[in-house]
Amino acid sequence: xxxxxxxxxxxxxxxxxxxxxxxxxxxxxxxxxxxxxxxxxxxxxxxxxxxxxxxxxxxxxxxxxxxxxxxxxxxxxxxxxxxxxxxxxxxxxxxxxxxxxxxxxxxxxxxxxxxxxxxxxxxxxxxxxxxxxxxxxxxxxxxxxxxxxxxxxxxxxxxxxxxxxxxxxxxxxxxxxxxxxxxxxxxxxxxxxxxxxxxxxxxxxxxxxxxxxxxxxxxxxxxxxxxxxxxxxxxxxxxxxxxxxxxxxxxxxxxxxxxxxxxxxxxxxxxxxxxxxxxxxxxxxxxxxxxxxxxxxxxxxxxxxxxxxxxxxxxxxxxxxxxxxxxxxxxxxxxxxxxxxxxxxxxxxxxxxxxxxxxxxxxxxxxxxxxxxxxxxxxxxxxxxxxxxxxxxxxxxxxxxxxxxxxxxxxxxxxxxxxxxxxxxxxxxxxxxxxxxxxxxxxxxxx
Amino acid sequence: xxxxxxxxxxxxxxxxxxxxxxxxxxxxxxxxxxxxxxxxxxxxxxxxxxxxxxxxxxxxxxxxxxxxxxxxxxxxxxxxxxxxxxxxxxxxxxxxxxxxxxxxxxxxxxxxxxxxxxxxxxxxxxxxxxxxxxxxxxxxxxxxxxxxxxxxxxxxxxxxxxxxxxxxxxxxxxxxxxxxxxxxxxxxxxxxxxxxxxxxxxxxxxxxxxxxxxxxxxxxxxxxxxxxxxxxxxxxxxxxxxxxxxxxxxxxxxxxxxxxxxxxxxxxxxxxxxxxxxxxxxxxxxxxxxxxxxxxxxxxxxxxxxxxxxxxxxxxxxxxxxxxxxxxxxxxxxxxxxxxxxxxxxxxxxxxxxxxxxxxxxxxxxxxxxxxxxxxxxxxxxxxxxxxxxxxxxxxxxxxxxxxxxxxxxxxxxxxxxxxxxxxxxxxxxxxxxxxxxxxxxxxxxx
Numbered sequence: 001x002x003x004x005x006x007x008x009x010x011x012x013x014x015x016x017x018x019x020x021x022x023x024x025x026x027x028x029x030x031x032x033x034x035x036x037x038x039x040x041x042x043x044x045x046x047x048x049x050x051x052x053x054x055x056x057x058x059x060x061x062x063x064x065x066x067x068x069x070x071x072x073x074x075x076x077x078x079x080x081x082x083x084x085x086x087x088x089x090x091x092x093x094x095x096x097x098x099x100x101x102x103x104x105x106x107x108x109x110x111x112x113x114x115x116x117x118x119x120x121x122x123x124x125x126x127x128x129x130x131x132x133x134x135x136x137x138x139x140x141x142x143x144x145x146x147x148x149x150x151x152x153x154x155x156x157x158x159x160x161x162x163x164x165x166x167x168x169x170x171x172x173x174x175x176x177x178x179x180x181x182x183x184x185x186x187x188x189x190x191x192x193x194x195x196x197x198x199x200x201x202x203x204x205x206x207x208x209x210x211x212x213x214x215x216x217x218x219x220x221x222x223x224x225x226x227x228x229x230x231x232x233x234x235x236x237x238x239x240x241x242x243x244x245x246x247x248x249x250x251x252x253x254x255x256x257x258x259x260x261x262x263x264x265x266x267x268x269x270x271x272x273x274x275x276x277x278x279x280x281x282x283x284x285x286x287x288x289x290x291x292x293x294x295x296x297x298x299x300x301x302x303x304x305x306x307x308x309x310x311x312x313x314x315x316x317x318x319x320x321x322x323x324x325x326x327x328x329x330x331x332x333x334x335x336x337x338x339x340x341x342x343x344x345x346x347x348x349x350x351x352x353x354x355x356x357x358x359x360x361x362x363x364x365x366x367x368x369x370x371x372x373x374x375x376x377x378x379x380x381x382x383x384x385x386x387x388x389x390x391x392x393x394x395x396x397x398x399x400x401x402x403x404x405x406x407x408x409x410x411x412x413x414x415x416x417x418x419x420x421x422x423x424x425x426x427x428x429x430x431x432x433x434x435x436x437x438x439x440x441x442x443x444x445x446x447x
Numbered sequence: 448x449x450x451x452x453x454x455x456x457x458x459x460x461x462x463x464x465x466x467x468x469x470x471x472x473x474x475x476x477x478x479x480x481x482x483x484x485x486x487x488x489x490x491x492x493x494x495x496x497x498x499x500x501x502x503x504x505x506x507x508x509x510x511x512x513x514x515x516x517x518x519x520x521x522x523x524x525x526x527x528x529x530x531x532x533x534x535x536x537x538x539x540x541x542x543x544x545x546x547x548x549x550x551x552x553x554x555x556x557x558x559x560x561x562x563x564x565x566x567x568x569x570x571x572x573x574x575x576x577x578x579x580x581x582x583x584x585x586x587x588x589x590x591x592x593x594x595x596x597x598x599x600x601x602x603x604x605x606x607x608x609x610x611x612x613x614x615x616x617x618x619x620x621x622x623x624x625x626x627x628x629x630x631x632x633x634x635x636x637x638x639x640x641x642x643x644x645x646x647x648x649x650x651x652x653x654x655x656x657x658x659x660x661x662x663x664x665x666x667x668x669x670x671x672x673x674x675x676x677x678x679x680x681x682x683x684x685x686x687x688x689x690x691x692x693x694x695x696x697x698x699x700x701x702x703x704x705x706x707x708x709x710x711x712x713x714x715x716x717x718x719x720x721x722x723x724x725x726x727x728x729x730x731x732x733x734x735x736x737x738x739x740x741x742x743x744x745x746x747x748x749x750x751x752x753x754x755x756x757x758x759x760x761x762x763x764x765x766x767x768x769x770x771x772x773x774x775x776x777x778x779x780x781x782x783x784x785x786x787x788x789x790x791x792x793x794x795x796x797x798x799x800x801x802x803x804x805x806x807x808x809x810x811x812x813x814x815x816x817x818x819x820x821x822x823x824x825x826x827x828x829x830x831x832x833x834x835x836x837x838x839x840x841x842x843x844x845x846x847x848x849x850x851x852x853x854x855x856x857x858x859x860x861x862x863x864x865x866x867x868x869x870x871x872x873x874x875x876x877x878x879x880x881x882x883x884x885x886x887x888x889x890x891x892x893x894x
Contacts, residue, residue, distance in 0.1 A: 189801050190829065207829065226829040230800035234826065237807065267820065269790040269840065306755075306785065310794060310834070338753065339786050343716040347757060353677035354636050360684065363894075373714065378892035379681065382637065382654065382673040387757070393716065445825035447810075 024077035037126040044141035057108035071105025124214040140178040150248040153228040159288040161225035182236035255436020258429035271340035279331040280412035290410030297407025315438035350384035471524035484573040491588040504555035518552025571661040587625040597695040606735040608672035629683035702883020705876035718787035726778040727859035737857030744854025762885035797831035
C-alpha cells in the first residue's frame with residue numbers, strides 16, 4: 001500500500017499539473033476541461049506506480065485534426081521536455097517531479113456509446129469507478145493489483161495479455177473486495193461472465209467476460225489470455241490455502257548464464273533451435289502479436305515437417321523487465337525439439353487404387369519417376385503409396401529455408417526475419433545472458 | 448496351360464488312387480464313397496500343380512471319432528508312406544507317382560447348410576462348379592489362376608490372404624470368362640458384391656463379397672485382403688493396357704545380400720530395427736496371423752512412444768518361397784524408423800486449471816515431486832503441464848522391455864518372443880541372406 005506521504009505528494013503534483021493545463025487551455029481559441037483519470041486519481045494505485053494521467057476534454061463536435069493540434073499544444077506547454085506518442089490520437093508524454101505524466105486530448109461525449117475514439121472512453125470509466133469505489137474497496141483494488149503483479153498476470157499490454165487496471169477494479173467492485181474475488185475465482189469454470197449493468201448487447205467468445213458498464217458492446221477482459229486467467233485461479237487457491245506476502249512480490253529471475261542453459265540441455269536431451277533477428281523498432285503492443293504469430297507459424301512448420309516441438313517461446317533480450325527501457329534490440333523464436341532429423345525419404349499416400357482416374361494418374365506420375373530416391377508406388381491397404389525424397393531432413397535446413405521465412409506474419413517482423421541467424425544445439429547457449437531472463441523462465445517454469 | 452499328356456497322366460493316377468481307396472473302404476465295417484475334388488478334378492489346375500484331392504464320404508450320422516478312425520485307416524492303406532496332418536479332421540497326406548495326394552474323410556451331408564465341418568463343404572463346391580464350367584470357362588479359370596499367381600495374389604492361406612481357387616472359379620463363372628473378369632475388376636469400387644444365387648442371408652463387411660452359391664451365410668472372399676484386391680485391380684488395368692506374358696510369371700526375387708541392405712539404409716537414412724526370434728513350430732495358417740498381430744502391436748507400441756515407424760513387415764527366413772519346404776526356422780518383425788531416439792523428458796498434459804478437484808490433485812502430485820527430471824507444473828493455455836522423465840528414450844530400450852514383450856499376441860509367438868534378439872541400425876544387415884527374399888521385397892517394393 002502506498003504511504004500517506006506518497007499519496008499526498010502525488011495529489012499535490014497532480015493538482016499543480018491540472019492547474020497548468022487549465023492555463024494552457026485558456027490560450028486556445030476553444031474551450032476544454034481537464035480530468036485526472038486512472039488509478040492515481042482514484043487512490044487505487046500500487047506503490048511504486050508513478051503515472052499521472054490528465055485528459056483534456058474538448059467539445060464533441062471539434063474535428064479530429066483540430067483536437068490533435070490543440071491537444072499537442074496544451075501538452076507541450078505543460079510538459080516542455082515531453083515527447084509525442086501515439087495511441088488513438090497523438091498525445092504528449094513527459095516527466096514532472098519524478099512522475100510519468102500523460103496529457104491526452106479527447107472528445108467530451110455524452111455517453112460511451114457516442115465514442116469518437118477509444119481514448120474518449122477513459123473518463124467514463126473513471127466516473128463509473130469514482131462513484132462506486134469507497135476507501136475500503138479502493139484499498140482492496142490496490143491489493144488485487146499487487147497480487148496480480150506478484151503472479152505476473154497484471155497488464156493489458158499485448159505482451160502480457162493480463163488483467164488491466166480497469167478490469168481489476170471492476171472485478172473487486174463486482175465481487176465486493178479482494179478476498180471475495182479470489183474466493184470466487186478459485187472455483188470459476190470459464191467461460192465466466194459478469195455484467196453488472198445487465199446490458200450486454202452481444203455475446204463474447206472469451207474465457208472471462210466482464211461487460212464494460214459504460215459500453216454494452218465491450219468485454220473489458222478481451223485481452224486476457226486463458227493462461228493468465230488460469231494463473232489467477234491457481235494462485236487464488238494458493239493464497240487462500242496458505243496466505244503469504246511472497247505472492248505479492250513479482251518474481252525477479254536472475255538471467256540464466258550459458259553454463260546454466262547447457263546444464264538443462266544435458267538433462268533434457270532435447271535439441272534446441274533458435275531463430276534470432278533484430279527486433280523491429282515498434283512498440284511492444286505491435287511487436288508481441290507479430291512475434292507470437294511468427295512463433296506459431298514456425299512451430300506449425302516444424303511439427304508439420306516432423307521436427308516435433310516439445311516447447312517453444314518468443315523472447316526478446318535485455319529490456320524485458322524494464323517497461324521504461326529501450327525497446328528490445330534482438331528477438332528470438334526459441335524451440336526445443338524432440339526430433340531434429342528425419343530420414344531422406346518420406347511416406348506419401350496416394351489415392352485408393354479403386355478410384356480409377358486419380359489412382360492411374362498418381363501411379364503413372366511415379367512409375368515413370370527416374371528419381372532413384374523414390375520407392376514404389378506400392379500398395380498398402382487399398383492405396384498406392386510412395387516413399388519419396390523428403391524436402392527438409394534437418395531442422396536447420398528448414399529454419400534457413402524460404403518456407404520458414406514465409407511464416408513470419410506481420411510486416412515489420414517479416415522484414416527483419418529475412419536476416420535471421422539460426423542456432424541449433426548447444427550454440428543456443430550464446431543467447432545467454434542477453435536472453436537470460438526469458439531463458440530462466442523457460443527452463444524453470446512455474447505456474 | 449497344362450499339356451494334354453500331363454492331363455492324361457494325372458487322370459490315370461487319380462483313377463488308380465480312387466480304385467485303391469474303394470478297396471480300402473471295403474475292409475471297413477461301414478460304407479463310404481470316394482470323390483475326386485479340386486482343380487485337378489475339374490481341369491482348372493495350373494501347370495505345375497501336383498495336387499490330387501480325394502474325399503472319402505461317410506454317412507452323415509457317423510460320429511466324429513469313428514469318422515476320424517476310419518478315415519485315417521483308409522488314408523494309411525492307400526498312402527503307406529503318408530503322414531497325418533490336421534485341418535478340421537486329421538487326414539493323411541502323401542505322394543504318389545510325383546503327385547501330392549490328400550486323402551480327406553468327410554460326412555456325406557444333403558446340403559451345405561447341414562455341414563458337420565468345413566471340410567464337408569468341398570464336394571458341394573465341386574458339384575456346383577463341375578455342373579457349370581464348360582471347357583472354355585475351365586481354360587479361362589486356368590488363365591485367371593496363372594495371372595493371380597503371377598501377381599502374387601493367389602492363395603487363401605493366411606499368409607497370402609489372396610484369392611482361393613474356388614473364389615477364382617466363381618468369379619470367372621460369374622463374369623463369363625477371364626477377360627470379362629479383368630475388364631470388370633479394373634473399375635470395381637469396393638465393397639463389391641456378387642451373389643449368383645441371390646440367396647445371401649447376412650451382410651458382409653469385406654471389400655469383396657462373393658456369396659457362396661452352396662452356403663448363403665458364407666463369403667468366399669472373406670480371407671482376401673484389401674491389398675490383394677487392390678493389387679488385382681492394378682494389374683487388371685496393366686494387363687488390359689499392355690498385355691504381357693510377364694504378368695503371368697511369378698516374381699522370383701533373388702535374396703538381398705548384406706551389402707544391398709546397407710546400400711538402401713544409406714540412401715534412405717532411416718534407422719532399421721528388427722526383433723528376431725525362433726518361429727514357433729506351427730503351420731503357416733497359425734503362424735502368420737500371430738506374426739501380423741505381433742507386428743501391429745509392435746508398430747503401435749513404437750509409434751505410441753514417439754519412435755515413428757516409416758514401414759514395417761513381418762518376415763520369415765528361408766522357406767518363404769517353398770510351400771512344401773520345412774516351416775520357417777526364424778521370424779523377424781522388421782521396422783524402419785524415422786525416429787529412433789527421444790529426449791529424456793516428455794510432455795504430460797494435466798487437467799484444465801478450472802477443473803478444481805482434478806487440477807489440485809495433479810498439481811500437488813507434481814509440485815511435491817522431488818524428481819529433478821520433472822519440469823513444472825506450469826500453465827499452458829488453460830491447463831497444467833509437466834515435462835517428466837520419459838520411459839524409453841531409445842528404440843532398443845523399448846524393444847527389449849517387458850512392454851514390448853506384451854504386444855506379441857498369440858500363445859506360440861509370445862513364448863518364442865521372450866527369447867528375442869533385437870537388432871538396431873546396420874546390424875540388421877546380418878538378417879541377409881537368410882531373410883534376403885522378404886528384404887528384397889521390402890526394399891524394392893512393387894504394386
